[in-house]
Amino acid sequence: MSESTETRGRKRAIDFSFEFFPPKTAEAEAGWWRSVEELAAYEPGFVSVTYGAGATSQAPTYAAVKRLVDETRLQTASHLTVVKAGKGEVDDVIRRFRDAGIRRFVALRGDPPGGIGTAYSPHPGGYANAAALVSALKAIDDFDISVSAYPEKHPESADRAADVAMLKAKAENGADRALTQFFFDNDVFEDYLNDVRRAGIVIPVVPGIMPIQNLAQLKRFAAMCGASVPAFVERRFEGLDDDPDGRFEAAADLAAEQVQDLVARGIADFHFYTMNKSKLMTAVLDRLGIKPGDTLSDAVPERMRA
Numbered sequence: 001m002s003e004s005t006e007t008r009g010r011k012r013a014i015d016f017s018f019e020f021f022p023p024k025t026a027e028a029e030a031g032w033w034r035s036v037e038e039l040a041a042y043e044p045g046f047v048s049v050t051y052g053a054g055a056t057s058q059a060p061t062y063a064a065v066k067r068l069v070d071e072t073r074l075q076t077a078s079h080l081t082v083v084k085a086g087k088g089e090v091d092d093v094i095r096r097f098r099d100a101g102i103r104r105f106v107a108l109r110g111d112p113p114g115g116i117g118t119a120y121s122p123h124p125g126g127y128a129n130a131a132a133l134v135s136a137l138k139a140i141d142d143f144d145i146s147v148s149a150y151p152e153k154h155p156e157s158a159d160r161a162a163d164v165a166m167l168k169a170k171a172e173n174g175a176d177r178a179l180t181q182f183f184f185d186n187d188v189f190e191d192y193l194n195d196v197r198r199a200g201i202v203i204p205v206v207p208g209i210m211p212i213q214n215l216a217q218l219k220r221f222a223a224m225c226g227a228s229v230p231a232f233v234e235r236r237f238e239g240l241d242d243d244p245d246g247r248f249e250a251a252a253d254l255a256a257e258q259v260q261d262l263v264a265r266g267i268a269d270f271h272f273y274t275m276n277k278s279k280l281m282t283a284v285l286d287r288l289g290i291k292p293g294d295t296l297s298d299a300v301p302e303r304m305r306a
């Protein structure tokens with residue numbers, strides 16, 4: 001039996017999306033595109049491209065999503081933030097992206113212009129937060145809208161209740177799903193999800209999974225955005241400072257184990273932070289038994305899709 005006959009018709013039990021950031025140099029673009037082509041073969045539910053803060057930030061994102069729309073069959077979502085932009089400006093961006101073929105957005109407030117940790121003040125004539133942006137998107141067209149969620153609380157939120165209230169506002173305004181900040185402790189996610197459901201929020205909350213490309217960098221980033229890197233994660237990299245292959249294997253194992261544990265808890269949809277790199281991502285999928293061309297199983301129970 002040939003390889004193609006063996007793999008044809010294979011079904012996978014989980015759905016997933018891949019997040020990219022817009023490449024800013026020709027060299028980065030070439031590397032990103034190789035990753036896109038390799039990961040496209042896994043037939044993700046959708047891919048998304050992040051968005052910087054402020055009006056000038058749209059150019060790299062626009063170029064990236066336009067290329068995805070024009071040259072692939074991937075469902076493509078553009079992230080969009082409201083930082084430093086008036087309502088009219090944001091509405092113009094939405095229409096411009098729609099005219100380029102974008103039907104999906106990840107609607108975000110964005111980080112304070114002074115950087116994470118500084119005080120946020122909305123643009124005087126702008127949308128106040130992501131919930132207002134969801135309404136603005138819905139007023140323009142019937143887009144598919146994802147929003148953020150924070151299992152470990154957003155650093156600016158007073159407490160989890162404030163965080164969940166914001167997610168509820170985004171869901172009530174029309175968000176289709178939430179994609180979470182990355183986390184490593186699945187108990188924390190499950191606890192958060194229980195609070196979300198108790199608050200009457202029924203949209204899918206899709207765990208954001210971060211395969212660890214570089215532990216030191218990740219720890220710095222996690223500290224800024226209020227995500228924790230538990231000791232059990234650090235232990236997996238102990239003694240591997242001079243062993244890049246060992247670190248790669250540890251990172252792939254960790255991410256795959258995290259997904260498998262979440263699947264055992266009834267989750268069947270995942271958002272992967274790819275960092276524009278396909279090698280580690282495909283190693284994770286390989287450990288999950290997912291091959292290029294596998295299609296989503298019809299047999300996935302409804303509970304697991306939510």
Ligand code: FAD
Pocket residue numbers: 049050051052053079080081106107108109110111112120129130131147148149154156157158162163164166167179180181182208
């Ligand atoms: P919101 O949902 O509006 O708020 C998040 C939380 O912060 C709320 O729970 C609320 O309680 C609290 N909060 C908000 N404003 C205030 C305030 N003024 N006072 C007190 N509490 C407040 N950033 C980018 O720049 N570009 C991206 O492409 C991008 N993509 C992301 C994708 C995902 C899946 C996630 C999880 C995050 C992403 N971010 C991105 C980061 C995000 O922009 C920041 O976390 C930002 O600080 C909050 O944006 P938000 O849409 O989550 O805000």
